[in-house]
Structure formats: structure tokens, C-alpha cells
Amino acid sequence: MKSLLPVILILSGISAQSCIDCGPQAELTARIDFYGDSLKFDSAYALSAVSQEVIRRQTDNFTPGSYFSISLPISLVSDTTTYIFRSGERIDTLSIYYRRIFRYKGGCGFIADALEPARGNRFYSTFSTTEVYYDPYVLSGKQPWTNAESGAGISIRIEP
Amino acid sequence: MKRLVVFIIFTSTFLGAQAQDTLPRRATYIGLDVINSLPSIIFPKNYYIRNAAIIEPYYLLDLKKPGRRLYLGAGFASGSTHQYADFDPSQTFRGGYFRAAYEVRRLRSTRRILYAGYGPIISIAGYEGTYRFQGPTFGDYEGRFRETNNVAVGVEGYFGFDFKLADNWLLRLTFRNVIGRRTNADTYVQYFPGFGYTPEGLNNQFLYSGGVSLQIHCKIR
Numbered sequence: 208m209k210s211l212l213p214v215i216l217i218l219s220g221i222s223a224q225s226c227i228d229c230g231p232q233a234e235l236t237a238r239i240d241f242y243g244d245s246l247k248f249d250s251a252y253a254l255s256a257v258s259q260e261v262i263r264r265q266t267d268n269f270t271p272g273s274y275f276s277i278s279l280p281i282s283l284v285s286d287t288t289t290y291i292f293r294s295g296e297r298i299d300t301l302s303i304y305y306r307r308i309f310r311y312k313g314g315c316g317f318i319a320d321a322l323e324p325a326r327g328n329r330f331y332s333t334f335s336t337t338e339v340y341y342d343p344y345v346l347s348g349k350q351p352w353t354n355a356e357s358g359a360g361i362s363i364r365i366e367p
Numbered sequence: 368m369k370r371l372v373v374f375i376i377f378t379s380t381f382l383g384a385q386a387q388d389t390l391p392r393r394a395t396y397i398g399l400d401v402i403n404s405l406p407s408i409i410f411p412k413n414y415y416i417r418n419a420a421i422i423e424p425y426y427l428l429d430l431k432k433p434g435r436r437l438y439l440g441a442g443f444a445s446g447s448t449h450q451y452a453d454f455d456p457s458q459t460f461r462g463g464y465f466r467a468a469y470e471v472r473r474l475r476s477t478r479r480i481l482y483a484g485y486g487p488i489i490s491i492a493g494y495e496g497t498y499r500f501q502g503p504t505f506g507d508y509e510g511r512f513r514e515t516n517n518v519a520v521g522v523e524g525y526f527g528f529d530f531k532l533a534d535n536w537l538l539r540l541t542f543r544n545v546i547g548r549r550t551n552a553d554t555y556v557q558y559f560p561g562f563g564y565t566p567e568g569l570n571n572q573f574l575y576s577g578g579v580s581l582q583i584h585c586k587i588r
Binding site for chain 1: 451452453454455456498500501502503504505506507508510512553554555567571
């Protein structure tokens with residue numbers, strides 16, 4: 208029984224570690240879903256970005272269709288991020304607002320999260336329909352051992 | 368802070384009461400911890416703290432009852448911890464602490480004495496550091512964390528051996544365990560002065576640590 212105790216302690220330690228959601232612990236991304244009569248985007252880029260590489264990699268493979276989805280990084284150094292979408296002559300602007308949270312979480316170290324702004328605008332958009340949903344990037348509480356989930360984060364639904 | 372004042376009043380009245388009673392001649396020692404900061408300076412890459420200055424003076428006073436002793440210690444620690452992971456960065460710490468204990472000893476041989484004791488410990492510390500989130504698209508975010516005047520109160524239990532080096536010199540090897548609770552636990556503290564390394568978890572509020580201390584004492588009375 209005595210020799211079993213360390214094994215139990217180690218196993219419970221491992222399971223306790225795996226069940227905590229730490230979130231991305233990196234630059235966060237917002238998922239953007241385009242619905243309806245979608246445009247053929249030529250390019251998308253973010254304002255005040257130091258590199259457009261992550262965005263370009265996704266927009267290079269734009270295929271027009273009734274639905275597509277991309278994940279665009281949001282800024283960790285500002286509470287707002289603005290994207291410009293180009294489709295031929297048409298130029299659309301989308302700004303999203305959020306509240307950044309950096310804090311310490313046991314088992315993870317420091318984590319990055321973004322939540323709905325306390326007040327003020329949630330977005331500014333030139334698209335005909337825009338909806339912004341805020342889910343935490345880091346889920347609180349214990350996650351099931353077998354099917355651990357991560358927070359969905361910000362997701363945006365757009366109809367051009 | 369209130370707790371500290373009560374503690375100082377308590378210990379000073381206790382010492383004052385002892386000083387008045389001069390009839391039996393009881394031994395008094397002053398000592399210094401000699402190994403506490405050495406591993407952090409010799410092995411800065413492998414030990415959990417780096418280049419830390421830890422100074423711990425002690426005062427031992429034989430009580431009237433035979434084989435009983437009062438043990439008072441102060442301490443100062445300043446240094447930094449290792450970086451554990453990208454999001455568990457190095458912490459620079461600085462703090463002071465006081466401990467007192469009631470000690471019982473048993474003679475094992477004329478040169479080696481077993482003792483055990485327990486008592487309160489209070490520590491005031493601050494620590495700070497920076498962490499960084501890589502932002503390839505918009506630039507990195509660098510955050511700072513800082514906690515000042517963090518107070519921890521705890522209980523320490525220990526046992527160990529006294530080795531008589533010479534007539535007036537004593538080498539004390541102590542194995543100690545300490546538990547405590549601290550205020551303002553926003554971040555996990557990797558090293559709390561006076562308490563030492565604490566495993567992660569327990570809501571960052573509770574401190575638990577164990578360790579070895581080697582002290583040299585000199586008889587002054």
C-alpha cells in the first residue's frame with residue numbers, strides 16, 4: 208500500500224494538469240464566418256500590424272462560395288483590431304473591440320484572454336450584417352479528462 | 368502589519384522577563400546559517416533560485432527548565448528564481464522574516480544532541496517579474512507582475528542535531544517543515560523568503576516547504 212501512494216499521487220497530478228484549460232497562450236485569433244452571397248475577396252489585411260503573413264496565408268486560398276471561414280489574429284497590444292477586406296472595387300472595414308485579460312492561472316502560468324468590452328461599441332463594420340459573439344478563450348473549472356475542450360474565443364458572423 | 372507588532376511585543380516581553388532572572392547561569396548562543404545561499408551561487412543554472420543572498424542570524428537561549436530552549440531567528444533574502452516555462456517566468460524577490468520556536472533537546476552523546484522544536488514564523492516579501500506573449504502579427508505583449516508587502520504567517524516544525532565543534536562552537540543541522548498562508552495571492556510565488564520553495568497549487572494562498580539548514584553557533588554567555 209505504501210508503494211502505491213506515490214503512484215496515485217503522480218497519476219492524480221497528471222490528470223489534474225490535463226484537465227485545466229490554459230487557452231492559446233499566444234496571439235489570439237477571431238474566427239470570421241462569411242455567409243450568404245459571398246464575395247470574391249482579393250485580399251484582407253490588418254491595420255497597424257507588423258506582419259501580414261498569417262493573414263496572407265489564409266487569403267491566398269480564397270475560393271468563392273456560399274460560406275467560408277477564416278481565423279484572423281487580434282492584437283494583444285490594443286483593445287481594438289481593424290481589418291480591411293478588398294473585393295475588386297469594393298473595400299470593407301471591420302473593427303472589433305474587446306477587453307484583454309492577462310492573468311496568472313495555476314497549472315498554466317500567465318494566460319491571455321479577451322472578453323466583451325465593459326461598455327461602448329462592440330464592432331464597427333461596413334458589411335450589411337455583422338454579429339460578434341464573445342466566448343472566453345480560457346475556460347474556467349476542470350475539463351473532462353477524455354474530452355477536454357478549449358474556449359471558442361471571439362467569433363464573427365458576416366453577411367456581405 | 369498588526370500581526371507583526373503583536374509578535375514583536377510578545378517576544379520582547381518574553382525576553383525582558385528572562386533577562387530579569389539572573390540566578391542560574393544559562394547558556395546563550397548566537398549563530399548564522401552558512402549554507403542557505405550557497406547552492407544558488409554555485410549552481411545558478413540547476414538550482415531553483417539564482418544568485419540569492421540569504422542571511423539568517425539566530426539567537427539561542429536556554430530556558431529555566433532543563434533541556435528547553437528558546438530559538439529566535441531573523442532573516443533576509445534577495446535574489447531571483449529560475450524561469451520554469453515561457454509563461455512561468457523568473458521572479459525577483461526580496462523579503463525579511465522572523466521566527467521563534469520552543470525547543471526540546473535530548474542528549475544522545477556528549478558531542479551530538481538531538482532536538483526538536485516548533486514555533487511561529489512571519490515573513491514580509493515582495494516579488495516581481497515580466498512575462499511575454501509572442502505576437503507575430505501585431506507585436507509582442509509584455510506584461511509585468513509585482514506584489515509588494517506580501518505578508519505570510521506560518522508554523523514551523525523542525526528537528527535536528529547539535530554537534531559540539533569546540534568548547535564554545537556549535538554546529539546545528541536542522542530539518543525543517545513549514546506551512547503558512549499569505550495575503551494577496553494573485554500570482555504563484557516560486558520562492559517565498561523564510562518559507563522557501565512551495566509546490567504549485569492550493570490556490571496560491573498556502574505555502575508549504577521543507578528544507579535543510581546548517582548553522583554555526585557561538586556561545587556568548
